[in-house]
Amino acid sequence: MFRFIHCADIHLDSPMRGLRFVDDGVIDIVRGATRRALENLVTLCIQEKVDFLVIAGDVFDGDWEDYTTGLFFNRCMQHLDAAGIPVYLIRGNHDAASVLTRHLTLPGNVRVFSELHPETVRIEGLQVAVHGQSFAVRDVTENLVLGYPQAVPGYFNIGLLHTGLAGREGHARYAPCQLDDLRALGYNYWALGHIHQPEIVLSEPWVVYPGNVQGRHIREAGERGCVLVTVDGSDVNLEQKALDVVRWLEVSCDMKDARTLGDVLPKVKSAVAQAAAPHPGIPLCVRIGLEGATPAHQFVYQDVEQLTHEVVNAAQWALSQPVYVERVTVASNHHASEASPAEFGPSDSLAGVLQEVAEDSGLQAALQEQVSAWHRLLLGRMQEQDAPSAIDVTGTRELIGQALLELTAKLQGGGATRGDS
Ligand SMILES: [Mn+2]
Known part of the structure; x- marks a missing residue:
């Protein structure tokens, strides 16, 4: 038995838009919301004693205004490191390699997948294989899945992918692919990112958008958070967990x-x-x-x-x-x-x-x-x-x-x- 948390679209330090009838104090609270939501994620990982965390792209909202955004993220990752929790992440359109000009060395527990080709990381103790590829540039228009390898036999296979699938209303069609492309690889769980509305697209295999961790404006209404996945033999159980602070x-x-x-x-x-x-x-x-x-x-x-x-x-x-x-x-x-x-x-x-x-x-x-x-x-x-x-x-x-x-x-x-x- 093992457990992991799947999240995506943290958009750390995203400006929160649109509030009209509030004073400055409230604006500060709302502006800090993506940071507080990330803290909630770290707390949840530690409380639930998950074996690992996967992040399916868009950790950052865009290029950092200054280094404090990166320092804050690293501090959170260090807390997970101290708790012995590894993190597997891909970059999405908002934090593609070409988008971020500032960089900081990540703690040793964070594994970022290459933007040049798909990579596979095996977590041997758990018989888990994580496959993924980062975005090199903001507008990836090719189908990345076509380069992903077949499932590793005898392992629980997780595909990390930032994608708009075959098209979702209101979202750019980055790294488009069909559900059949996903099915063809024989993975157990597709950990998707990019679409901010939480959605379980498919259950065989699992194809899941956890949604973003914190709604950023009125078009991102309703509860936001992550998905806690418990795998027990062939039983896979999903729980949606709230992380949002407003x-x-x-x-x-x-x-x-x-x-x-x-x-x-x-x-x-x-x-x-x-x-x-x-x-x-x-x-x-x-x-x-x-x-x-x-x-x-x-x-x-x-x-x-x-x-x-x-x-x-x-x-x-x-x-x-x-x-x-x-x-x-x-x-x-x-x-x-x-x-x-x-x-x-x-x-x-x-x-x-x-x-x-x-x-x-x-x-x-x-x-x-x-x-x-x-x-x-x-x-x-x-x-x-x-x-x-x-x-x-x-x-x-x-x-x-x-x-x-x-x-x-x-x-x-x-x-x-x-x-x-
Ligand atoms: Mn996003």
Whole structure:
């Protein structure tokens, strides 16, 4: 019987993006999250007395800003060394040999696989063979698996690979390969990295993405961690273990029947509490979406800034654990509501006109062009995984729609009334 931990995509010192409604102290906590998650990984390895650790690429987020990133990683590896735990790792697209310009000598327990060709390391006492190849450059486009050797007979064979497989939404197709390529080699367990969403792709043989150890923004919502694998003869048991220290969550709040701020806030509180229930104790970074048809729509758009901060306020209020609000989105509408025409009065016809404008394909195209230009500009400054791959016309239609709704509400409200007084 032996046990190992499979993790990937640590992205050490990755900047955590997108939190809007927090002060500096919180930003520091969040910035340190990938380091704390790595510490949690080391603690887990030691507590579970694993025989070894495999890391399937992207230990680092990119070139180190300074040497402290490398020093921190080495300190963690030294703790594992002291506990007698070896580490097998490959480099991925984010920490490919050509990407990192600063280097530090690794502790003796860390074995990095070559980027020139696949290598096999045999752990003789356990009858385990680990096969792997690092990325030499960021965009590896060839199928690396084709160079991997056949399984070592009589051993438990682990394939370490950083890959997008045959394609995964939102991820660059690095080192593409087919599941049949993996099956063909007769390994027991493919320890994959690159896709940040945890996924057990296959169980015969095991093909596993553990996900990243710490979500870095709202598109990496939910629990993040690693996989603890116990091998007992032919029995292989997998357990997902959380390592994250802050967790991203999307909270959708149905505004149905809300007419005033007094109606909206309890709904926010209960939606946040419900979404947080499966995640007790851990600090949360939430995006709160106000959705659904509501007669309060006019009110909502009268003072978006105040409403937004009231929503943040209500979210903080709803939980005993720390909760930070990433963003408040308002996607509710009144067009589908059952509000009486009198509620909107003469401006109903204005709303109709604006609705037509929102559907105007010429305007959408113009906005699309503008947004695409910004998008190209941003792409140059962002890591590819953090950038949306494309911006589509439906997105711009929503943007126009939202802007017009806000305008309508301001026109209808005229600043005369706010809230329910
Ligand atoms: Mn990654």
